[in-house]
Amino acid sequence: MSESKLLEKVVETQRKLATLIGVSGHEDEVRNFIFNKLKENADEVWIDRMGNVLGIKKGTDPKGLRIMIDAHMDEVGLLISYIESNGFLRFTPLGGIDKRLYPGSDIKIQTKFGKTVSGIIGMNPPHITDPKLRDISPEFSDLFIDIGANNKDEVKKMGIIVGSRAVMDGRFEYNPDVGSGFMRGRAFDDRTGCNVALQVSILINEMESIPNTILYSFTVCEEVGARGASAATEGLKPDIAIALENTIAADVPGVPLNKQITRLEHGPAFSVADRGTLYHEKLLEIFKLRAEELGYEWQYKTPAFGGTNAGIFHKMHKGIPSGCISVPSRYIHSPISMIKISDILATIKTLFAILTKPIEI
Ligand SMILES: [Zn+2]
CATH class of the missing domain: 2.40.30.40 (Peptidase M42, domain 2)
Structure with a gap:
């Protein structure tokens, strides 16, 4: 896919996802949209009894890994x-x-x-x-x-x-003319992760074949305590799990550098530790390497803040090596958030490289 086509798809998908409502437990609008999109780019897609959308794109190598990428469909609300x-x-x-x-x-x-x-x-x-x-x-x-x-x-x-x-009610807006360009809108946590996963599913489907099996997980009820994550893990039984998130960027006036958690326009953020997970260190090394090979800047998410579905994944199915990759976003959990185009594009391409190159951990 050309760079301009990818950008167009990213913006249009974000616009659509930010207009759908999916407060925890009522994810139907988001689920329907994602189900239909994923069906075009996976071998099998189904909805489990919790309401998670799960999908599989089969790999060609019988010894290949089963790698799950996960984003949550729900948003905070009332x-x-x-x-x-x-x-x-x-x-x-x-x-x-x-x-x-x-x-x-x-x-x-x-x-x-x-x-x-x-x-x-x-x-x-x-x-x-x-x-x-x-x-x-x-x-x-x-x-x-x-x-x-x-x-x-x-x-x-x-x-x-x-x-x-x-x-x-937060209005969506895309402005390509400031810095690398920005999008602002509602429910970016975690519709941004959903967007990243959907774009990667398109890129993977465009390949002739892929050795590893890619498992897609779009979960419910993350915001009320990662309640969809265990059913998704049980349904997919991955060897490796990667949570895709939209995390806190605190690069705003009055916040010292050591407390900024992440910053906009500094690339994908990789988690080291948060309240639920001590992330798999070799997997983290692979994330960094793949970003660097592509010439992208990357950043750590400052350890200790927040939690993700990986808090569940890493403890299930005999223990699953887990990672978390986030697109930084200002003002998450507020009526309106802001992300930068360069960060989401770099996240998509880094994740695509992670999934399509050998993973030895
Ligand atoms: Zn989230």
């Missing part, structure tokens, strides 16, 4: 927990989100009719709030969603029930 008699909605967060971001936000709620309804996250007006409380960020239990309904019946008619999911 779950409607109670409908007030006067038509306001109460909610609870799903996944790690910062309560300071929510008051005054424009949100979209998924209805059971397959549409969305807009809402505003409201709180008491400052004029009638105790001055001592004005400087403190409100708890989720102090906030509510206003969809303009007058009572429970009107809410019901809109198709909103307890358990409906909502997301903040």
Whole structure:
């Protein structure tokens, strides 16, 4: 695939994935899109009972490795927990989100009719709030969603029930003219990883043959504790697992270098250790080597922060050597994130080289 064609596909896929809603447990929109795309580029694709999309591209070498690449389909968001008699909605967060971001936000709620309804996250007006409380960020239990309904019946008619999911409404934008170019939008964690895996599946399918067997895993419910990862591992039984993520870039004013975790426009980020995994060191060496052979800059993800599905993978199926490759992103788990074009392209090409060259660990 030519460089310009790949870029076009990356941007269009990211745009599409960032408009789909897939809060943990309600990944249907994302699942349908990925299932149909992956079907074009794998030998077999199926959906397991957890809702993970799994696929296989068979290798030609009978002694070849089974390598799993995984990205999670779900995103952080809100779950409607109670409908007030006067038509306001109460909610609870799903996944790690910062309560300071929510008051005054424009949100979209998924209805059971397959549409969305807009809402505003409201709180008491400052004029009638105790001055001592004005400087403190409100708890989720102090906030509510206003969809303009007058009572429970009107809410019901809109198709909103307890358990409906909502997301903040962040607009997608692609700007090729700044630096290496950027994309900004909603749910980049981990639609970016999904995009990387889908592009790699196309590149692999374009090859005449591949020695290793490539296993595709698009998982549910990562944001609420990596709950889809074990079923995916059991379904695919890989020899090696690589989690593809969209990780924290903290290269913003006021953050010292040692706390930036990753930085934009410095290439793919390789994990050494996080709260769930001490990553396989020989695999990590191979990641670095492949990036360097291609002339790409790469970076470590500063150890200790966050966790990924690899936290599950490495403990399963007699112990699976696991790695994690991330595209750095500013403002993850907020209404809108930003990634750089050079980082996602370098991640795709590095991963493709990792999968298609021998892995000796
Ligand atoms: Zn993630």
